[in-house]
Amino acid sequence: MRNPNHQRVRTARKRTAQSTRWLERQLNDPYVHKARAEGYRSRAAYKLLELDERFALLKGAKRVVDLGIAPGGWTQVVRRRVPGAAIVGIDLLPVDPIDGATILHMDFMDDAAPARLIADLGGAPDLVLSDMAANTVGHPQTDALRTMALVEAALAFAIDVLVPGGTFVSKVFAGGADSGLVAEMKRNFTTVKHAKPPASRKGSVEWFVVAQGFKGRGEAG
Numbered sequence: 001m002r003n004p005n006h007q008r009v010r011t012a013r014k015r016t017a018q019s020t021r022w023l024e025r026q027l028n029d030p031y032v033h034k035a036r037a038e039g040y041r042s043r044a045a046y047k048l049l050e051l052d053e054r055f056a057l058l059k060g061a062k063r064v065v066d067l068g069i070a071p072g073g074w075t076q077v078v079r080r081r082v083p084g085a086a087i088v089g090i091d092l093l094p095v096d097p098i099d100g101a102t103i104l105h106m107d108f109m110d111d112a113a114p115a116r117l118i119a120d121l122g123g124a125p126d127l128v129l130s131d132m133a134a135n136t137v138g139h140p141q142t143d144a145l146r147t148m149a150l151v152e153a154a155l156a157f158a159i160d161v162l163v164p165g166g167t168f169v170s171k172v173f174a175g176g177a178d179s180g181l182v183a184e185m186k187r188n189f190t191t192v193k194h195a196k197p198p199a200s201r202k203g204s205v206e207w208f209v210v211a212q213g214f215k216g217r218g219e220a221g
């Protein structure tokens with residue numbers, strides 16, 4: 001049964017059918033309305049909030065890295081839930097300042113990025129968050145491969161910098177990380193789980209992988 005409050009959007013002369021569907025979806029998305037009411041920059045904030053409710057990701061966090069920070073919703077969640085934690089974010093896209101957070105406008109794949117993140121954070125993180133995704137080209141297999149390359153890079157970074165006991169959270173696609181990536185996580189973390197929080201749209205192929213209990217460099221096995 002159609003929601004009587006559902007808003008329809010007419011296709012304007014200069015608006016494509018795809019953009020019309022996107023606009024209609026935004027107008028009727030309760031998470032979009034909730035984000036505006038509660039001061040979050042994007043509905044994505046609720047994905048992290050829901051993951052935190054399930055996995056207690058932010059409990060006791062002292063230093064946090066946010067990879068793919070734009071527009072800043074995840075960092076806002078961190079700042080509100082653990083205001084005493086240091087947090088550094090990075091993105092190719094420009095991001096408006098967030099009180100208490102350091103934001104780097106640069107490419108995470110730049111060789112200089114990892115050292116810069118840790119220097120600005122002031123030490124090793126206990127939580128690495130990644131909401132990175134490659135720009136899509138319209139070819140599903142290519143898009144998935146490009147995004148998985150970012151996930152692999154984020155995981156390599158996390159393994160290199162996390163403190164023992166730390167946590168790595170990353171967006172993945174097509175039902176989760178591939179078997180090789182999961183095996184690498186299981187070698188380095190005590191628990192590895194996939195999750196699709198309610199705020200992640202049902203029709204979306206995105207999932208999240210949560211790896212907790214980093215074993216520490218030299219202890220993986």
